[in-house]
Amino acid sequence: MVLKKSLDYGFNGYRVPIIPRGPRSRGSHKKSVEDSQICAFELLAAVAGKLLQESESSTSSNAEGKDPSGIHGGGVKHEQLEASNALRSECNDQGSCIESVFVSGLAAKNHNSKSTLRELPHAVCDSVLESTSIISSSNFSKKVGHDVKLEISENKIAVEKFHGKCDGYVHNGTERQLEVEGNHNHNADLTAANTFSSKDPMEICVNTHPFINSDSSVQLTSYRDSVPNASFPQHRINVKVGSKDDDENSVRYNRPSSKMRAFRPHQRIGHRRIRKLLTSKYWKVAPKLKDCEFSNSNGGMKHVSRNRKALHTSERIQREDPLKKRKLFYHSSTLAYDWEASSESISNSHEKTMKGDKGGSPKNFLHRASGVPSSVLGRQASFHSRDSHVKFSIKSFKVPELYVEVPETATIGSLKRTVMEAVTAILQGGLHVGVLLQGKKVKDDNRTLLQTGISHNDNLDALGFTLEPSSVMASPPVCPKDPPILLPCDTHQQLTRLPASPILDSGFSNESCDPPPVANVDNHVESKNELVPSPTDVVTDGTTPDSRALVPVPAMSVEALAVFPMNQKTRRSELVQRRTRRPFSVSEVEALVEAVEKLGTGRWRDVKLRAFENADHRTYVDLKDKWKTLVHTASIAPQQRRGEPVPQELLDRVLAAHSYWSQHQSKQHGKLQTETL
DNA sequence: ATTAGGG
DNA sequence: CCCTAAT
Numbered sequence A: 001m002v003l004k005k006s007l008d009y010g011f012n013g014y015r016v017p018i019i020p021r022g023p024r025s026r027g028s029h030k031k032s033v034e035d036s037q038i039c040a041f042e043l044l045a046a047v048a049g050k051l052l053q054e055s056e057s058s059t060s061s062n063a064e065g066k067d068p069s070g071i072h073g074g075g076v077k078h079e080q081l082e083a084s085n086a087l088r089s090e091c092n093d094q095g096s097c098i099e100s101v102f103v104s105g106l107a108a109k110n111h112n113s114k115s116t117l118r119e120l121p122h123a124v125c126d127s128v129l130e131s132t133s134i135i136s137s138s139n140f141s142k143k144v145g146h147d148v149k150l151e152i153s154e155n156k157i158a159v160e161k162f163h164g165k166c167d168g169y170v171h172n173g174t175e176r177q178l179e180v181e182g183n184h185n186h187n188a189d190l191t192a193a194n195t196f197s198s199k200d201p202m203e204i205c206v207n208t209h210p211f212i213n214s215d216s217s218v219q220l221t222s223y224r225d226s227v228p229n230a231s232f233p234q235h236r237i238n239v240k241v242g243s244k245d246d247d248e249n250s251v252r253y254n255r256p257s258s259k260m261r262a263f264r265p266h267q268r269i270g271h272r273r274i275r276k277l278l279t280s281k282y283w284k285v286a287p288k289l290k291d292c293e294f295s296n297s298n299g300g301m302k303h304v305s306r307n308r309k310a311l312h313t314s315e316r317i318q319r320e321d322p323l324k325k326r327k328l329f330y331h332s333s334t335l336a337y338d339w340e341a342s343s344e345s346i347s348n349s350h351e352k353t354m355k356g357d358k359g360g361s362p363k364n365f366l367h368r369a370s371g372v373p374s375s376v377l378g379r380q381a382s383f384h385s386r387d388s389h390v391k392f393s394i395k396s397f398k399v400p401e402l403y404v405e406v407p408e409t410a411t412i413g414s415l416k417r418t419v420m421e422a423v424t425a426i427l428q429g430g431l432h433v434g435v436l437l438q439g440k441k442v443k444d445d446n447r448t449l450l451q452t453g454i455s456h457n458d459n460l461d462a463l464g465f466t467l468e469p470s471s472v473m474a475s476p477p478v479c480p481k482d483p484p485i486l487l488p489c490d491t492h493q494q495l496t497r498l499p500a501s502p503i504l505d506s507g508f509s510n511e512s513c514d515p516p517p518v519a520n521v522d523n524h525v526e527s528k529n530e531l532v533p534s535p536t537d538v539v540t541d542g543t544t545p546d547s548r549a550l551v552p553v554p555a556m557s558v559e560a561l562a563v564f565p566m567n568q569k570t571r572r573s574e575l576v577q578r579r580t581r582r583p584f585s586v587s588e589v590e591a592l593v594e595a596v597e598k599l600g601t602g603r604w605r606d607v608k609l610r611a612f613e614n615a616d617h618r619t620y621v622d623l624k625d626k627w628k629t630l631v632h633t634a635s636i637a638p639q640q641r642r643g644e645p646v647p648q649e650l651l652d653r654v655l656a657a658h659s660y661w662s663q664h665q666s667k668q669h670g671k672l673q674t675e676t677l
Numbered sequence B: 001a002t003t004a005g006g007g
Numbered sequence C: 001c002c003c004t005a006a007t
Helices: A002-009 A029-036 A043-066 A071-094 A105-112 A116-124 A210-214 A219-226 A241-261 A299-317 A362-369 A412-429 A487-500 A509-513 A517-521 A526-531 A535-542 A545-550 A558-563 A586-599 A604-611 A620-635 A648-663
Strands: A147-153 A157-159 A204-207 A322-330 A333-340 A375-379 A391-398 A401-407 A431-437 A440-442 A463-469
Touching: A401 A412, A586 A604, A586 A620, A586 A648, A604 A620, A620 A648
Parallel strands: none
Antiparallel strands: A147 A401, A204 A391, A322 A333, A333 A401, A375 A391, A375 A463, A431 A440, A431 A463
């Protein structure tokens, strides 16, 4: 449809099939969605939990014994409760959780004592996650046919408190519960609320420590490893999460994951889907790692309180749009997930370096990090270490959005499984960590931290991390046929878009990060998109409300977060986040120029309608501003121009149009001018 | 809601 | 991009 329109006008307006909207986006429906999604889905936590659980049985027996200190237990418990309460209250406050159901699994269980599941971890201390929770409040949805699509947005998974030593496996201490409550009457919308309450915050600390590199498999690992063992001499079991799964998990997951990966066209076109937004999860890491502060069990309570705070904050932050979306199909259900770039703040470590640190090369660090699913924002705190090691901790990270599509007849259990599988698949699929420095992605993996400008006393605050899907994940086949399924498309699009904002400073995590590196390889130019309507476009255009909803989910990014690490006191940035920067691509500029040539300046509304109607992230103000800058750019020497170079030809047209319209003050009747220019 | 400009 | 004032 869009295409048609464009044609009608005689030129192709720039269209972005799917554009992530910033928090403040003026986009219409999106907004409502965002608003409605209040509760967070602790996805990550869930994942971790799952993993843990899987292995739990095996581990559990041991666990208890391991934790000599009883502290963990009590402390943890409290924390958990608090966390859940906090979450709950938050939901209430927002009011959107009405529909959400709190699965009190956590709370309830906690009460009972630490839930059995959880206990293990505590005891073990190794586990990174003590508990995870997922909360989803969701809203939405409609049914299409038999399938229910759940989109859980703004869910966060937070792993709060990590007590324990970092070594060891990540145990399944995590408890994850996912419940969906749906009232789906035949026509009724299905509402599902999942709650995962996270009990324990997880703390993650990453440093360049040598050990870190040990396992590659799962992110969690990093922490454990990273933690200086000095502090936790105890049981250091290096288990990879991934490895761990081998036995049980592998069996279970393999099948699902493989299936999930394969994208298959949505079969039931007529079905209604319910979309549930899954928000990202946050992993909370101890805000400050004092060298192993967290290793102490007592530290737990303290951390907890902080965590709670963080949690709340993070929820607010969550508004961001997901960077990416993907869909997975599992059996009859489809899972799509978005990765949100947003990351959580990372705590600073004021500590001095850990003794244990040996110089970890940046590389090590990176490697370590990779594997963590979901975006992570890291912020450095101060590094006092005298040595050349940079130490930082990642407070939390969240997983963007998760789309789940399942038959209405699906059981809650199956839904849970589906979600977990999706998450698991993602995790296993491999994620890599992107490093952002001052909002810009650092692509050169070979550069050292020092070369990159990351040193213990420098801009640690500007350091951020993002979790990016592995390339494999990124390139799932697109299924044009099935309109509803967009994720793949999204992916595609994103990939496509990358090229658009090449090198500039502007490269934000958003755009740049999302796509896997691989993606970069196949750069498509934005213009290409225009020429050849991408599936995404089709989807977007076409569309049923449902599909629309799905597709457009944008992604926001981490960058913003990255840029504004959550400092509890400072910055309300979280609330007033700036829109993510989206440099105009050449094709956009062209569309703008063309529109202005025809309409003249002063009619930005019309310009917007004409050339950017489908680019919801471009407001008329943006267009006006862009024009302003274009005029300026065209007036200065090419050497002074920055950013993606705009073809001189376009700049010439800009000047011509500018002067033309300046003279013809009559901005109102601009019909004749095309030729003039 | 738009437009125009300054920041 | 944001913010504001003026429409």
